[in-house]
Amino acid sequence: MTRSDDARTADEGFTLVEMLVAMGLFIMLMSMIMLMVTSASRATQDTRQFTNINEQARLAVERLTRELRQASEIRAVSLPATAGGDVTLTFGVDFNGNGVIDDVAADP
Numbered sequence: 001m002t003r004s005d006d007a008r009t010a011d012e013g014f015t016l017v018e019m020l021v022a023m024g025l026f027i028m029l030m031s032m033i034m035l036m037v038t039s040a041s042r043a044t045q046d047t048r049q050f051t052n053i054n055e056q057a058r059l060a061v062e063r064l065t066r067e068l069r070q071a072s073e074i075r076a077v078s079l080p081a082t083a084g085g086d087v088t089l090t091f092g093v094d095f096n097g098n099g100v101i102d103d104v105a106a107d108p
Contacts, residue, residue, distance in 0.1 A: 067093055072101065 014022075071091040078088040092101035 067091070070094075 068091065070093045072094060073092045074089070075092055076088070076090040078090075080086060094101050
């Protein structure tokens with residue numbers, strides 16, 4: 001072996017096949033990482049929406065409870081004619097404390 005053969009073998013670099021294999025492995029790895037990131041992002045978004053819905057339901061129940069406790073009269077009850085209809089309950093509340101139950105009361 002001559003000195004020129006040793007220098008040439010140490011300076012050959014990558015072959016095209018090695019480069020394609022490395023790129024393929026890199027693309028597969030990045031695809032799996034991106035899939036995990038997007039699924040974690042979706043799970044976070046679903047959790048936020050679920051928490052928001054629960055908070056809105058809790059606030060609605062608290063408001064309904066407050067208004068029912070302050071009610072001084074029940075004006076009307078309407079039951080549905082069908083099984084899928086809405087049940088309505090109309091009650092009067094003196095929110096401003098003036099002794100008069102207003103027909104249209106602003107949200108306190």
